[in-house]
Amino acid sequence: MTIIEEHRTEVRVGNVQYQIAVVANPGARAEQGRVTVTVGGEGPEGEPVAHGRLDLDTAAVPTVADLLAGSLHAFAGTGGPRRRSGERPAQQGKPWSAELDAELESAWLAGEPVAELARRFARTAGGIRARLPRVGCDPERPGHHLPAPPSLRGPAEGAGE
Structure with a gap:
């Protein structure tokens, strides 16, 4: 056959x-x-x-x-397919585990910059920025969590803000 x-x-x-x-x-x-x-x-x-x-x-x-x-x-004359420059990071596009999420959150709160986190986790800087809100971190403010939305704040948190 x-x-x-x-x-x-x-x-x-x-x-x-x-x-x-x-x-x-x-x-x-x-x-x-x-x-x-x-x-x-x-x-x-x-x-x-x-x-x-x-x-x-x-x-x-x-x-x-x-x-x-x-x-x-x-x-x-269509310009062709978009090519990536350089090699892709080893973990790009792969799922995140709960352990990696906890490690990312901890490193961000400790003040580690996005570029270093990208190297550490073998991801792109954009991938790190996209993941930060999913672990509760503010990607615009290094070292900070995202603020709780008003619907989840306790009575004392909402007063005076």
Whole structure:
């Protein structure tokens, strides 16, 4: 039995139907072989608007994908996909645990700056600023909790403010 790995997508844009297929060549596993990329597109009368085929070593797929995307966007004048500069922090996008939240709150209240917290937690500075209110800290005032909303304040807290 031969197993062929493949990914096929069809999409209609306006009155054009596009197809793309990425298929691991028979007899080769996608992790260590070659893939064939086939692109096609037909207009409303069946006329071809896109047609092509690439045969790639699987190790080249990420590089060729980036090159194609960038080149085609540049040719079309759309500016291309947004690229990140540098490496992503190791924990970016990963869930926070209760222990990490407690550590973040404690470090913020001790006056640790956002940049240092970002390094310490392997997150972006924006990720740290976004998480601070979730642990009750005021991201605009280092070392402070957020004030309790009026509906949660006791009678003595609300008087005189």
